[in-house]
Amino acid sequence: MIIDVHGHYTTAPAALGAWRDLQIAGLSDPAKAPKPSDLRISDDELRESIETNQLKKMKERGSDLTIFSPRASFMAHHIGGFETSAAWAAICNELCARVAQLFPQHFIGAAMLPQSPGVDVRSCIPELEKCVKEYGFVGLNLNPDPSGGHWTSPPLTDRHWYPLYEKMVELDVPAMVHVSTSCNACFHTTGAHYLNADTTAFMQCLQGDLFKDFPTLKFLIPHGGGAVPYHWGRFRGLAQEMKKPLLQEHLLNNIFFDTCVYHQPGIDLLTQVIPVDNVLFASEMIGAVRGIDPETGYAYDDTRRYIEATALTPAQRQQIYEGNARRVFPRLDAALRAQGR
Numbered sequence: 001m002i003i004d005v006h007g008h009y010t011t012a013p014a015a016l017g018a019w020r021d022l023q024i025a026g027l028s029d030p031a032k033a034p035k036p037s038d039l040r041i042s043d044d045e046l047r048e049s050i051e052t053n054q055l056k057k058m059k060e061r062g063s064d065l066t067i068f069s070p071r072a073s074f075m076a077h078h079i080g081g082f083e084t085s086a087a088w089a090a091i092c093n094e095l096c097a098r099v100a101q102l103f104p105q106h107f108i109g110a111a112m113l114p115q116s117p118g119v120d121v122r123s124c125i126p127e128l129e130k131c132v133k134e135y136g137f138v139g140l141n142l143n144p145d146p147s148g149g150h151w152t153s154p155p156l157t158d159r160h161w162y163p164l165y166e167k168m169v170e171l172d173v174p175a176m177v178h179v180s181t182s183c184n185a186c187f188h189t190t191g192a193h194y195l196n197a198d199t200t201a202f203m204q205c206l207q208g209d210l211f212k213d214f215p216t217l218k219f220l221i222p223h224g225g226g227a228v229p230y231h232w233g234r235f236r237g238l239a240q241e242m243k244k245p246l247l248q249e250h251l252l253n254n255i256f257f258d259t260c261v262y263h264q265p266g267i268d269l270l271t272q273v274i275p276v277d278n279v280l281f282a283s284e285m286i287g288a289v290r291g292i293d294p295e296t297g298y299a300y301d302d303t304r305r306y307i308e309a310t311a312l313t314p315a316q317r318q319q320i321y322e323g324n325a326r327r328v329f330p331r332l333d334a335a336l337r338a339q340g341r
């Protein structure tokens with residue numbers, strides 16, 4: 001089985017974006033503010049948005065199941081306050097839950113949190129619990145920078161985040177560390193802010209001792225880990241100077257990387273540098289980079305091709321495609337077993 005651990009509902013029906021526009025308009029003119037019940041999207045519309053997009057490509061490319069979360073750039077936690085994020089996260093999560101219900105063989109949910117800059121992360125826990133316990137979601141996306149590119153929250157190792165980590169450990173769900181839209185003109189959202197955040201999250205964990213306090217907490221760092229694999233020597237050297245344990249022991253029981261790297265040399269490097277146990281298959285399609293690579297004639301985000309072509313044994317490839325995902329997402333493994341898979 002091939003499990004793609006990083007998919008977003010980027011193709012949701014247009015009514016969703018229109019509802020969000022009204023919600024944002026309502027921040028300055030409350031008369032315009034929509035109610036959650038104003039959004040009406042039928043099952044047929046959901047089916048069509050998936051069958052003609054993600055599911056079609058999954059079938060073409062040979063992946064079986066996608067861990068599916070709300071569109072990351074749409075989270076935009078910097079807009080409005082907690083109530084804004086709470087209503088928006090609830091709507092977006094519910095749509096992903098409906099997709100998973102309509103296509104139980106192919107999609108399973110991961111939650112967006114109703115984060116808001118400066119707000120206690122405890123406020124996110126009820127939505128997370130609903131998603132895991134009622135919707136059967138198996139993971140969550142944690143935004144380390146709800147300010148959208150201004151980095152006003154403490155590092156991920158700070159006690160600020162601990163109430164959320166306690167709940168994650170209790171529920172046994174990992175977090176993909178995933179920022180949203182940048183509202184800082186210096187950082188392009190998907191070209192800079194995402195990759196910066198991936199690198200930043202790893203370095204924060206390196207500097208701290210978070211996993212001493214939470215030995216079973218798991219973070220998935222997307223987009224191939226940002227600059228981390230490429231600069232592994234720098235990180236090893238910095239850890240050594242800081243008198244930290246070797247990275248294997250310090251971080252690699254808890255931190256994992258996905259394969260959203262859109263060229264062959266990048267995947268070759270990722271799989272040479274990072275232990276196979278810590279690499280999970282993902283494509284993030286239909287996402288940031290939707291074009292065809294003229295050098296290969298294939299879509300940049302068709303990451304399975306790179307995994308097939310890189311120097312791995314069949315057993316290692318299977319670990320990246322399935323085994324590691326089942327280990328990192330225990331609730332996914334349980335859900336698959338319940339389906340006899």
Ligand SMILES: [Zn+2]
Pocket residue numbers: 006008072178222284
């Ligand atoms: Zn993503």
